[in-house]
Amino acid sequence: xxxxxxxxxxxxxxxxxxxxxxxxxxxxxxxxxxxxxxxxxxxxxxxxxxxxxxxxxxxxxxxxxxxxxxxxxxxxxxxxxxxxxxxxxxxxxxxxxxxxxxxxxxxxxxxxxxxxxxxxxxxxxxxxxxxxxxxxxxxxxxxxxxxxxxxxxxxxxxxxxxxxxxxxxxxxxxxxxxxxxxxxxxxxxxxxxxxxxxxxxxxxxxxxxxxxxxxxxxxxxxxxxxxxxxxxxxxxxxxxxxxxxxxxxxxxxxxxxxxxxxxxxxxxxxxxxxxxxxxxxxxxxxxxxxxxxxxxxxxxxxxxxxxxxxxxxxxxxxxxxxxxxxxxxxxxxxxxxxxxxxxxxxxxxxxxxxxxxxxxxxxx
Numbered sequence: 001x002x003x004x005x006x007x008x009x010x011x012x013x014x015x016x017x018x019x020x021x022x023x024x025x026x027x028x029x030x031x032x033x034x035x036x037x038x039x040x041x042x043x044x045x046x047x048x049x050x051x052x053x054x055x056x057x058x059x060x061x062x063x064x065x066x067x068x069x070x071x072x073x074x075x076x077x078x079x080x081x082x083x084x085x086x087x088x089x090x091x092x093x094x095x096x097x098x099x100x101x102x103x104x105x106x107x108x109x110x111x112x113x114x115x116x117x118x119x120x121x122x123x124x125x126x127x128x129x130x131x132x133x134x135x136x137x138x139x140x141x142x143x144x145x146x147x148x149x150x151x152x153x154x155x156x157x158x159x160x161x162x163x164x165x166x167x168x169x170x171x172x173x174x175x176x177x178x179x180x181x182x183x184x185x186x187x188x189x190x191x192x193x194x195x196x197x198x199x200x201x202x203x204x205x206x207x208x209x210x211x212x213x214x215x216x217x218x219x220x221x222x223x224x225x226x227x228x229x230x231x232x233x234x235x236x237x238x239x240x241x242x243x244x245x246x247x248x249x250x251x252x253x254x255x256x257x258x259x260x261x262x263x264x265x266x267x268x269x270x271x272x273x274x275x276x277x278x279x280x281x282x283x284x285x286x287x288x289x290x291x292x293x294x295x296x297x298x299x300x301x302x303x304x305x306x307x308x309x310x311x312x313x314x315x316x317x318x319x320x321x322x323x324x325x326x327x328x329x330x331x332x333x334x335x336x337x338x339x340x341x342x343x344x345x346x347x348x349x350x351x352x353x354x355x356x357x358x359x360x361x362x363x364x
Contacts, residue, residue, distance in 0.1 A: 029159030075180030079114035094222030098140030114176030126165030205295035226299030270330030
């Protein structure tokens with residue numbers, strides 16, 4: 001090159017991306033220095049515990065707060081669950097994707113009677129996502145884990161190209177222990193069993209939709225997202241042989257009850273007057289043409305219990321923070337097997353169908 005020739009430096013590009021302190025870039029998912037920086041500045045401070053701090057490819061659950069062997073002593077059994085979270089928007093009244101990622105998996109474990117011990121967390125992050133926003137998500141997740149009393153012990157981070165994600169998606173897996181003597185589902189559902197519901201329905205789905213649709217009410221609709229294992233433990237203390245437990249998330253109470261009816265080959269009858277729906281949720285459902293029975297919940301449970309235990313279980317539910325509005329929703333019957341029927345307020349009846357598809361996408 002002669003001295004008179006000019007070099008067009010603008011036509012050159014760096015083969016390695018330069019760090020941008022404000023946004024996630026593809027290099028953050030490459031397993032190198034940038035990945036390490038993201039882990040050390042965002043994830044480790046929020047989730048710090050002896051298992052995670054080792055930064056191994058897997059976590060060994062030992063005596064430092066997650067002693068599985070001790071938890072299994074005396075006949076306990078392992079419970080494992082996994083779920084993925086793609087909610088939009090990421091933050092909403094009463095919660096966030098971080099809360100859902102913890103509470104959703106904790107509740108899945110709780111529905112088998114398990115006490116949750118530890119979670120894994122996988123993050124799929126879109127290139128260009130603000131690191132400050134990621135920190136907000138992680139902080140919310142860490143707070144939810146502390147409230148639930150679980151540790152996030154290992155995880156993974158992947159970054160996808162801009163336009164191939166929606167900010168951040170989270171996958172969690174959970175491990176828990178079902179104590180000896182607890183056998184949710186061991187006894188078959190029988191006619192006469194009572195259907196209990198822990199509180200108002202539709203709160204979570206309508207909290208999401210009110211934000212999406214810009215709906216305003218006199219009082220804010222807030223998600224019901226909450227960890228339910230403490231409530232379940234209190235219920236099992238008075239009735240170790242609960243027939244079944246379900247958390248009515250996507251598809252709502254109607255879907256969960258239909259699944260129960262089909263599996264048991266029995267009918268379910270519920271009372272319209274007994275369905276607890278907050279006023280602003282009912283108003284939002286009416287505006288949007290939605291049935292509250294089909295709207296997602298994230299902090300409610302359904303329990304099928306023997307008739308002789310129903311009063312005791314309901315009483316203990318109403319003493320718990322997450323069961324104060326618990327009700328008797330209905331009963332199991334021998335008639336119309338595989339179907340859910342509602343007795344209406346005017347004395348009629350109608351079939352409560354399972355939805356064909358998802359009424360409200362990206363709810364959890």
